Amino acid sequence: MVFSSLHFLYIFLPMVMLAHRFAPRRLRNGVLLVASIWFYAWGEPVYVGLMLFSVAWNYLTGLQLGAAARHSRRRAVLAGAVVVNLAVLGFFKYYGFLVQTLNGALGLRLPDYQLPLPIGISFYTFQALSYVIDVYRGTTKPQGSLVDFATYITMFPQLVAGPIVKYTDIEAQLRKRGATLAQVGQGLERVILGLSKKVLLANNLGLLADAMRASPKLSVLSAWLGAAAYALQIYFDFSGYSDMAIGMGRMLGFTFAENFDYPYRARSVTEFWRRWHISLSSWFRDYVYIPLGGNRVGAGRHMLNLLVVWLLTGLWHGASWNFVLWGLYYALLLILEKYLTGGALSKLPAGAARALTLLLVTVGWVIFSNTDFAAMGRYLGCLVGIGSQGFADRAFMYALRSNALLLAFAALCCGPGLRQWQLKLTGRLPLLAVVLFAALLVACTAYLVHGSYNPFLYFRF
Template sequence: MLFYEPLFLFLFGPAVYLLYLFFGEVRARRAVILFAASVVFYAWSEPVFILLVFASVALDLFVAQRIAALSIGDPTVIPDASHKRSDRESRLASEAVSALDSRSGLRPAGNDMRKLWLALGVVANLAILVYYKYTGFLALNLDALLKALTLPGINIPQIALPIGVSFIVFEKITYLVDVYRGVTAPARSPLLYGLYVFFFPKLLAGPIIKYHDIARQFEAMPHADVDDFIVGFSRFMLGVVKKLLFADTLASGADLIFAHDVSSLGFAEAWAGVLFFTFQIYFDFSGYSDMAIGLARMFGFRLLENFNMPYVATSITDFWRRWHISLTSWIREYLYFPLGGNRRGEARTYLNLWICFFASGIWHGAAWTYIAWGAYNGVFLVLDRLFLVNRLQRAPDWLANVIAMIIVIVGWTFFRATSLTQAGALLALMANPWAHASAPVAIPPEYVVVALTAAAICVAQRLSLYVKDFNWGSAAQRYALASNSALSMLFLAALAKGLADPFKPFIYFRF
């Protein structure tokens, strides 16, 4: 079930919202309504996988209770005083545990058991991810290796990838780690934890919500008001416009180029295809985040932002502070810090950075192209820390932005390509202005118009940084009537396009 499908827009969404408003006088009842609606929403697309998620939720709850019980009297555990603990406080708590663990005379007897329970919970969740997402990829590569050694191959299992499995697994791991670190207490009821896992606005493609960031809201179960509806629905409409008018049109352009034989393409066609995808993935994924944040706000919940104008970045480090913020934050808190962060010397810091983004590439997909993309980003993050950021800071912002975007666009070529061979061939064409197409691709003019409009929006975002105290949200409020009227018309146009054209799933449904 997609957010912009008629089934959701005209039946499921309104029905759930009205139930929440008019039959949710009691906080517990609001939780039940949202949980039931979220389960139905996910079961509509994944009727079998949802049973496994229920089983893993039960395991999480049991493991968290065991960890919490063993934490009583443990001096390495900082008690949960508030769910508002910052990322920095969480890191310090984790570092305190690591420091005490390293001193043989100070390790409490229960700490080893807590680690074992945490390991059980994390491994069980990762096993779900590995089985569904990577079994086929591993088998395919093993089969190729065996055949290269003239040995009999193996059967390649066909395992369907459940929607949103990566997001679900990462969020469930945050809960277990948060309880282990003492950042949060175990969920007060199975219902609240189940709602955290299944909450339908963010369920399929994020943002990745850390348990300690939203636990207090789920316990309070806010009652939505008129302002929540207006702000939330406006944000939802913006997401639909981004997805249907921009991302889906740009997707058709990218598909047109990437489906062609690379040997018949030229410099212009290669750049056109990669630029189509560069804008497609931004408008597609940020559009989903807008819909998720808007829907949650309509029910009274505040989700953290996931994008902050990433294409105005002046370095790769700056780009990753602005792009998929929830994933970058997750990697920093649950992988980079446990690896040692920057506390073990420069060489180890560079290695940790690269490992984190190599892992990010693996998380994105079971293909060598994603692995190459993650390793590529990791290299440039290390180069940023070594010298590149300092060099870019000396250049004009616009030039630093252009250089950063070229690096990002090259990375997107790996991300979108169907193989490393195709990625290499496209990059070779993009580096050769004299390469001409042997069979020019006829690109419909509407694709070019939408791409130019998308580029103009990103340039406008860049220019807004030069206006003192400029804020897109406050500007929209200042001209609320005009902006809401324009957004409403674009929303209706987007729906009309969505009904006329075949539905295209969100890019990140595959992850």
């Protein structure tokens, strides 16, 4: 099931919210669990089993860690659990990639099972790993109730596309939570904003990005327009989805941490990654970077740590070499910033620093969006005038003219100003604000009914 669909918004979500609200407190997790499994099974009738395995496996691991006393035993249990989790993720997501690479490189003929990717496997696996590692570290006690634990892993708001919620963050709320009418309203406010970002902004930006990419003759400006449109699309797509997740969590009584903090206002690549997909970079920081030593080591080792973390981050995003390249790209930029240019960067005026960062990030997205290296190379070339057809052509002018309003509004929404204005409005003219949100919901519904272009980019995970 997709968040931005009429079925989800008008049938599934209201029914679940009502059932959750009016069920006796003891049964609320059960209701949520059943709903989440239904949600997942709707999109993945077969792979539900895999997710349930992950729940059971990590639940038992948690208990096992709690029961085992000897340090060496606990370490063994943890190692085993991590290996199995990663093996499952590795097999179902990366097997094809591995086999194709090995076949290509070593000339082998290993069988390539074209397994469809289980939706959300990267997210729920990482959530489970965070739980298991936290139990091992003693950060949290194991969850004794299978239902409660399963609810944590399978919770539908963040199951398919994050944010990656740490067990410690919501452990208390699993036990006890509530939502007043105002809190439900707050959640809905967030949901409507997220839905609008996705349906009104991201989908239309996607049309523009695809049009530019599909064009056989690209002028330099067309290439940049397409790249910028993609950068905006992926931001609104993903952050919109996170907004909806956070909003729905709120309606259920959960508080999820923010996943995006206006990343396109970052003044350096380092800062960008503190603002983009925060839950993922936090996860890698807490469970890979810091255990490796983080930055409390010599420069050489530090650089290696960064490299490892970023290659893994890239790989997490997709089973294809361009994602690895993308990770490497950022690893190099981060190392550069830390050891070379960081000082100079901080002396730049904010505008220039932001522009430079945006430039680097946009180029990064071109790498990210092309799994075919030849196409990627061609596009990157067009950006700098190699293989492009002219600097500005009619196609560019028309695309710009047709999408001027969309692009301007999207650019505006990249900063906090509009959101702050909206919040102030709700506090000054509340009924007008309600009308505004009603209008947004109506507009989104209109677009959804029309069934326009509605893929969700991060569904690869």
